[in-house]
Amino acid sequence: MKHPLSLTWELDSIFAGGSSSSEFNHFLNGLEKDLGNLRQEVKNAAVPSDAESTRSLDGIIELLQSCSGRLILAAEFAVCLGAQNQQDKGAVRLSGKIAGLSAQLQGIRSEFDNVLRQAGNEVWEQWMARPEIAPLSFVLSESRDLAREKMSPELEGLALELAVDGYHGWSEHYETIVSSIEIPFEDKMLSVGQAFNKLDDPDPKVREVMFRKWEEAWGGAADFCADTLNHLAGFRLKLYKGRGWEEVLKDPLSINRMSKETLNVMWNVINKSKPALVSYLERKAKLLGMESLHWVDVDAPVGKSTGKIPYDQAAADIVTQFRKFSPKMAEFAEHAFDSHWIEAEDRPGKRPGGFCVSFPERKESRIFMTYSGTPSSVSTLAHELGHAYHSYLLDDQPVFNQNYAMNVAETASTFAEVIVADAQVKAAENAEEKLALLEAKIQNSVAFFMNIHARFLFETRFYEKRKEGLVNAEELSALMEEAQKEAFCGVLSGYHPHFWASKLHFYATEVPFYNFPYTVGYMFSTGLYRLALQEGSTFADKYDDLLRDTGVMTLEDLVAKHLGADLTQADFWQGAADLILADIAEFLKMTENFAS
CATH class of the missing domain: 1.20.140.70 (Oligopeptidase f, N-terminal domain)
Known part of the structure; x- marks a missing residue:
């Protein structure tokens, strides 16, 4: 590079x-x-x-x-x-x-x-x-x-x-709301994107102060966000009624080319795995010197920060880890960096979050994020490169066949994250470094098993309530906190009531229920990685072939063809969960003496 x-x-x-x-x-x-x-x-x-x-x-x-x-x-x-x-x-x-x-x-x-x-x-x-x-x-x-x-x-x-x-107009209105929000911090006014990066700061005082200001800011915008969310949901419900669709999940499941049976089996496996995550969160609280974790502490790193990771170093590390799995993937990532496809600068005025877009006509992609030098930023960078690699593999396919579903899109991106995270853990030079990297991996499990599950529970219940009429901001916050408590098994000491207002995904019009596909992708990618560990270097070609078929098959047929597995049964999902549970078990073992 x-x-x-x-x-x-x-x-x-x-x-x-x-x-x-x-x-x-x-x-x-x-x-x-x-x-x-x-x-x-x-x-x-x-x-x-x-x-x-x-x-x-x-x-x-x-x-x-x-x-x-x-x-x-x-x-x-x-x-x-x-x-x-x-x-x-x-x-x-x-x-x-x-x-x-x-x-x-x-x-x-x-x-x-x-x-x-x-x-x-x-x-x-x-x-x-x-x-x-x-x-x-x-x-x-x-x-x-x-x-x-x-x-x-x-x-x-x-x-x-x-x-x-109407529908898309309300989504754009939400963007206007977000662009007008500024959050004061240390004599500066931060954009939403800049403020969000402070929420996972290693310093607990910074997190605490920023979370309070974050909640206040979104609380101030809550009525506007509630109007927006209600009208988006109202449009969808009226459209579904006109089509004779009674099941709210029919549309998102159809878009994701998967069955409700598969989704339910996956959630059942996840729910059975949650006690281990609760043990992890309880142990983490002790390691951080707390009785229990607050919402804003869930992503906090264990131990002292070793400093910011320079962008060039993050890029080099990602390419190195990609190469261990697939030289083709590594060469693609190098091309993305050298071709200036990535917007990573930390500056005012940018929208929050990260994404990858593809331009089929030009056979190019672009990646957007705000790089902050944290392990989380490195993961985001790897994640978005995984999306870009997926699009690259489909460059020669007809345009219609490049339209793959969100769940398999999130499979490719999360798989890229797993490659980097697991390689880093294995290459750790000492126990302290290994623990930090292992903990970062487990944080992803918490996000997909608990945070995303909370979003799914919230949105499912919100739509049922919206059928009866408008849902005000206070009711939305109550629904959100209830869903978070259930998804996190009540293990936290405080939650994020205005999460429904701050999360862009609830306001996206391209894909309804912009939540569960993330968890499907995470579990699918983990299951793929388990097979990659078993099969070795030959799996890279199988992985590419699978991604090339993502635009022309249902999820169930895709897995049956390339992996010989049945997603309506628990076996594949449990195999993925077992890898995650093994990470948690190792973390708990490594921290036994620290937590006593």
Whole structure:
């Protein structure tokens, strides 16, 4: 890698000029024109009556994929602009225009799906067997089946158009709320992203002060956030009712291409594993000199900090650990660093959190985060590189087949984290370093088994309550704290009532229930890592093959094909949990004398 590494990304290779880019404006105008042509072609399309007549739809499918790929490029570019500078009004304007184009495309796709659902079964089977179409058969069949469960194309199209200023508009309103929040700390005003990084500071006094200010800030915005959350949920519930969907989880499970049976089996395994995590949290409290942990102490490092990890060192360590698993993955990570794909600078005005976006049209990705030099920041960096590697493996696939679900997306990212974390533990030079690294690994288990579970419980109960009417801020905080107490088995001394307001994921419109897929991905990746330990260097190719199939299979079929396992049974999930339980057992053994 080239040193020193840049802490800021480069976007001009995508479109030069930022939100004022004439190149980007020309691109959007071309996309808008093609969408108009595509709409007319779909309106004129006839339902195929025989195998030969299906060929008349080939051009529509090709143009659909082209428009879809370009819309992804446009949308993700606008996301990057808004994330790097929340005061960029031009980015907000572009996002609004792109949302309108997205609604157009979804409406067109809905009309085309109506053509698909009217095709007879015999004609359909012949069509899907054609060599030109066969690679897309899974996605097209999925669209056809789902279209049969939705409203008429006219109503679906109207809902999509109304969603621009309604559903998606409320999500954008939340971004406006977040961008206006500033939190005072040590004579400075911090953005939400900067303040969030202080919540896992090694100094307990810093954490305590920042958490109090954090709660106060979100409490001040709670009524605005409650309005936003209620209207987002209300839109979804009305849409589901129009489609005749009674189960709130039907949509997120369908999007994640998995069954409720699989989800329930996974949660059951996790719940049986929680007593070990409770023992870990109780031991951690003793090591930190506390009677019990508060919410803000859960991610606190055990022992004294050894100082900040320089960004260049973090990058080098990640590449080194990737190479031990897969030279191909390591070479890709080096390319990402050298090509300035990563925005990591700690500065005011950035949005909080981290993400990875892919640009299929350009075969590139971009990673966004605020690097703080903590082990958590290193994990985030590895996590987002895992996402980028996943997209890279699908670069040569048709656009339709690159649309993989969130749960397998989080599998690739979390697997990258596990590679780095486990290698670091094994390479530790002394017991103190090993304990710190092992503890960081277990913190991830707490996040996915307890924190994410709390989000899932909260959102499930909130939607049931929202069916009866609006839920005010006080009720939302009560629901949140109740879910946290249950998910953490009551082991903490204090919780985060306004978490529902501060967490962006509750306000995302791309994926409903933006929570359980994280835990599925974590458990899936841990199960994969268990197999990697057993099979050795040959597993890297198997892993790549599995990721390449993530856009064309259900989760259950994916695992059955590549791993020969049944996700509706507990065995695979328990195997993953056993690795985590082994880490906890080792931690407890290493700290026996310290805690006495």
